Amino acid sequence: MLLAIDVGNTNTVFAVIREGREILHRWRISTQTHRTADEYMVWLNQLFAIEGYDRQAVTGAIISTVVPPTLFNLQLLCRRYFGLEAVVVSKDLDLGIAIEYPNPQEVGADRLVNAVAAHAELGNQHLIVIDFGTATTFDVVSDTGAYRGGIIAPGINLSVEALVMASAKLPKIAVQPPETGRVVGQSTVEAMQSGIFWGYVGLIEGLVGRIKKETGHPMRVIATGGLGVLFERHTDVIEAVDVDLTVKGLSLIYQRNCRT
Structure with a gap:
């Protein structure tokens, strides 16, 4: 399973995806720059348990954020509790589309x-x-x-x-x-x-x-x-x-x- 994390200015969405594009579940939490990796996991662990998901089944993680201060703790969450190095969305990845913009950053x-x-x-x-x-x-x-x-x-x-x-x-x-x-x-x-x-x-x-x-x-x-x-x-x-x-x-x- 893939853990996809989308951090917006107001809310952060965590989604669990199976076999490419089957979205099994998604959860939403308010975006807080001071929230720690441990706090994320306490919350997420309860939701995994409610839905019957095993976190050991998560084999990949990807993060998109427009709030840079959240990135460190989300990467730490993936590293510490899922044993994964998360992919972080940026212009430097292979996106499959061109970016025709004077400053892609x-x-x-x-x-x-x-x-x-x-x-x-x-x-x-x-x-x-x-x-x-x-x-x-x-x-x-x-x-x-x-x-x-x-x-x-x-x-x-x-x-x-x-x-x-x-x-x-x-x-x-x-x-x-x-x-x-x-x-x-x-x-x-x-x-x-x-x-x-x-x-x-x-x-x-x-x-x-x-x-x-x-x-x-x-x-x-x-x-x-x-x-x-x-x-x-x-x-x-x-x-x-x-x-x-x-x-x-x-x-x-x-x-x-x-x-x-």
Whole structure:
């Protein structure tokens, strides 16, 4: 089995994968830079026991992180408790895609992993990959499998928190369209829901349209991240959602770099 670890700014996902790409289970924990290898293992050991997994069956590990201070303890976790040297995602690995970017070191590991998975899943098509995370990213992949760059926008939950924190009388709201179905809200909550949700739909549609116009190609749009399913129901520009896209990408990269 492969242990795949994806560290985001808000949450860290641990996934157990069998025979290449069969995702057996995934667990999520808040990202904390001070969490030790021992703390990770106490938590993970309990989850392994609940699901009936033997940690001795883990024969490989791969880590993708956009929070560098977490890397040492995650590597130590793999080394001490699984007896493994984890593969760490970087531009220097064999990713199976080209990185057409002036400074490849600047590209977040998560964005490269998503690009690898999207190209493998959808084949030789021009792609836009939208990841709804702490930030919302739009990444462009060519039909030949080259990472071309993208866009980073504030994540929708981050936008809600900023609005509430900066406004004395505005309540915290759920990310959803108003129940009335109207765009024009008739209460503070409806007005906020409309502004946040439909404003974000406008951002998605506007940026996708501008990317397509700039590249001059028909493009397939795939989304990942927790809110991808919600937004897919309210816009035609998102053609597919795969919440496991990043985990699949980690599995593919591991296979390419650890064939033996």
